[in-house]
Amino acid sequence: MIIAERKPMEEIKRLIAPYKKILVAGCGTCVTVCWAGGEKEVGLLASQLKLARSAEGKDVSIVEATVERQCENEMVAEIKDKVASVDAVISLACGAGVQTMAEMFEDKPILPGVNTTFIGRPQKEGVWVEMCGACGDCFLDRTGGVCPIVRCAKGLLNGPCGGTRRGGKCEIDPDKDCAWVLVYRRLEKQGRLDIMRQYYAPKNYRAVKRPGKVQAAKA
Amino acid sequence: MKAMDKQIIAFCCEHSAYAAADLAGKLRLHYPENVLVIRVPCAGRIDVIHILKALEKGAAAVLVMGCEDGACHHITGNTRAKERVKYCNMLLKEIDLDGRRVEMFNLSPNAPHKFVKAVNEVVNTIRQLGR
Amino acid sequence: MSLENKNVLVVGSGVSGLSAALELANAGTDVYLVEKGAVVGGVAASFCCKATDICSRCSVCVVPDKIKQALSHPQIRLFTRSTIKEVSGEVGSFRVKVLRQPQYVDEERCIACGLCAQVCPTEPKAIYPPLAGATPFSYVLDKGGCLRFKGEKCSLCKDSCPTQAIEFDIKPKEQELKVGAIIVATGFDVFDARLKGSLGYGRYPNVLTGLDLERVFSREGYLRLPPSGREPGRIAFIQCVGSRDEGHGYCSQVCCKYAMKLAGLIKYQNPDSQITIFYIDLQSAGKGFAQFYQEYKKMIRFIRGVPVEVSQVVPGELEVKFEDISQGKVCREVFDLVVLSVGISPGKDSWDLARILGINLADDGFFGTKDSLASNETNVDGIFVAGTCQGPKDIPDSVAHGMAAAAKAIQVLAGVASHKTR
């Protein structure tokens, strides 16, 4: 799941400053799940903007809309009338959604309302943690299903840094588990500790093709 | 006390604050009449958007009133309401509005005085804030 | 097993009576709830909420909840100002004569508008609103003060009543109820602190009982001293007044906790106040109380030793003479307010009721039970006891005991039913 966070209000205010009629556009998929840009958050931001503008005595017109997936042209097309009626759109979708809208409505400023941060999963209610760095060269088979690239604060490939605290906690963030301790324990459980002896050459970041594109073989 | 033109919305849990407000009426404990109570089954029903919309509609303040901490009929309803009010204060602060316009109170159904006190407190705060 | 057409009589509408009635009604029986007084909820309905920033788990808020549920339950019929006169029959088919006392103000019609009190010419008014939180919230006509009952022709209140709820000329009504089981939940009497003359209750206005304090808080919401309206700074609580002594061979179970909780509330409202609790043994057991006790220990001074004498130095100041056992010496100290933590005594009417119902009283004056493992069953089949009429209990325990009595009644009714079908 893609995780995002709403941008600071200061920034949003600055982004929308030149415009009078604004559409707050949400996305009903990843950003809804991570409480950043679903229907609820769209409502809150819209309400906040209305309050802010009326406090400043400014003219204001805020429209709300949420589509199921903002990264799909067909789904975004459903709100084209609303987009047409405004001066600018503030999108609460991830970067893919913002760009989809920008491409579909080339004459409208499509402003990002959230910062897309990482691929992650919920740790508990309301907390998400990074799980995948989308490096394009997955080696989770060799690390017992724990990705040290994102879960180790230093992104180390060949075992812990040496600063691991008591109880297997990270040197940098004592609330976090040391990823390499997790790797060790998992492999130990599976009787595959020998894998730990293998040395990994510096990671081939060339595998990360920018801009990335994945084509399903069957399509 | 003469009515101010601005209204104050009080979301009241039917188990506690709503009953306390009723009792305040029965005992003729008077409070400013610009307080309008909206009855909810639990303070935990309140969504941040309800509070913001009330302010948008021109309410001078919003009170969320639930059971005492540890006495919620739905275990965590009142603590969640408190968190939501806190979040709401933060949202207001972001747009340079005074967070004190939104407040959470905990009270029991047999605390009419506490209800009146809370209401008066907020009315005074609003007076100070002006507008 | 169906409990339709089964009736149960619950005597007393305090928190355990209400709990029993509700449990029975939810199980499908029809319940007659007979209450001696004018309002339901018992003593606990007049207690105050003792929450500070957090709930102190005093359970008082359970009472209005129970009242609301019971009064709106279609299967519960309430008889206020009613007493039991006679009981005959046996389990499954008791016949009970109930006497309803005259009600000058019909609680089903009174809407508590207050017009009657406005026009009442006497001072103080002879018709007035009930205690805070009373249910039904119907006005009370005080025969003693009313001109009408002094032979005058006044009928101002009656004439002003918009719902014709007031009637002067009414006679007690007798009614016979047929019930399968009886639950006795007549509650307790608060110990009369006047009986401990040396502690000054009734002589000095600033000696109050725990119950008085509860009522001050529920009426006013804060604490002020009776005559002067001053906020007391130095406060003493004296424990075990009417518990664990010559006449009371038991612990009242509630006083240590209510004293600490009230002290906590006072301290919360007035952080400058200095509170001392005089005690023998501190009853700090009970679910969820441990963490509060740790907090109370920080803000309340506990002195082991129960004072024997309270006297007035100058009006408004009380000298308490006590033996501080830990120090091994007799001390005197001055307080602005002394609160007597009065205990739970058996109800005065228990003896009469025991005679009418044919059930036993225990040595301590509470209703007796069959044996220590059957805390609801009496010596008469089909008659159960619930709540503080069986022995001291706090609110949650009274609720549980009431529910337990209901379960026992359901069990005998079920037994009677299966017996008959066989």
Added chain:
Amino acid sequence: MEPRIGVFLCNCGGALNNIDFEAAAKEVSKLPGVARVEFSSSLCFEEGKQRMVSCIRGDNLDRVVVAACSPNFQEPGFQEVIERAGLNRYLLSMANIREQCSWAHTGDVTAKAVKLVKMAVNKVRLLQPLQTKEVPVSREVLVVGGGFSGVSVAVQLARVGFSVTLLEEGKVLGAGMSELESFYGFDAGQVINGAEMDERIEILTSCPVLEVTGRVGNFTIRISKDGQEIVRKYGAVVVASGYQTKLTSGSEAKSGRGIVSQEEFCRMLGDSGLARQPKTVGFLFDFSDESSRFSTLATLNNALTAKTKWGSEVYVFYRSVKVDSQGTERLYREARDCGVVFVKCEAPPSITAENGRVKVKARDVFAGEDVVLACDVLVGEELYLPAEGTETLSSLLNIRRDSRGFFQDENVHIYPVASERRGIFFVGECRGDLGRPRVLADISSVVAEVHALLSSGKMRVETEKVKADPQKCVACLTCIRVCPHGAIQLVRADGGKEVAGISDAACFACGVCAGICPAKAIAFQGYRDEEILAQIEAI
């Protein structure tokens, strides 16, 4: 279709004299959708109610606003009235112009009353009818734990006609009912026998619970039995997992060197072949754990028996006796009268070993001097703890525990024997050290509660009062995580997609889920966002 709203104003027999009802009625009649405004002075009396019914029928009203007293008391009554008139009972909204308007303020409050009515009108316009239905419930009950509480509750449940499965993880029933508990006055053998003889009770020993799914009336429970798995359906679950005691750690608790637990001491008392009866016995309690009634009770009973049976010298070191349970004060006096010496101390005594005996040194607060005693046996202080496995059980059942690990978190007073999940109950010491009288009351209370819930074999529930719209739900699991009553789980919607499914039977209708849903997918009838916002609209 435009709704036809009827507004019924009541002046409560003239008690609301600071509202100008004529003016109010005029204002209210202008509101959109209001088809009729009716004034009464006694709406809650039978004559008023009948008038309401005929108005609703005569004017074809389809929803109703009652502006009168507090809905907290009168709402059910007026719901019945409109039901009598043929309307769905949920199409009613009340404006509290009595307690929260007329009586709460001085001076003319007509404007506020009108505002309150307007809010109610705005709300009633959006209300949707709600049906109730009966859902079948299983009349089988699972009791987890075969100690005194568990066995007793099973016997009483069977007596009122339920089929009961009594589950015990250990090998035998009543393992917890040791000699120690005999002082409560019951015969363990008799209690167990009662359960064993009852054909409505199935006893499964050495059988732990593996998994609990489903909801009230219909729990599915996987149980391990003889290495195999059995799956059963139950209408309710009663948890009676009990407690354990442990000697306090630290210097004074060197068990085996003359320091024993209450239970060990109890066994010594019952042992007729004891080599040497202790001449001096000491007891210790209320120093580490000041909230234990158990310690007092165990001490008093054991001290008395030691005194009467062995004639030992018995000394009790303690801070406060916990006499706040029925009969304990009497026992305390009896012990004192028998010559048990009570040494009240403020500070914990120091304990040392000396020549095979245990030396206790403590400061007696009454005497004001140190007491030194060499005991043959010292019964140490014990902590009262939840039984082993309590944590596992709580996660299987998805119910909370308090800070000491016992079942039932806060809100004890609101749900005396019920957990936060409907259909799961607690009984006995798994909730903490309650004292025996309370445990006895709880056993019967649970029976009453289970009876009310399941006896008819069906449960009446409001259909989809709170519902997640499968179209809007993104299955983020937020509601499942926040529901305080464990009433939500993932279900397959018609299209095969997984969505939040709210169980009508398990839902308490608090709205905590609706207040947090990031997709705004949850509709709580009567308190939907639209309905709340419509009220705000009227200010």
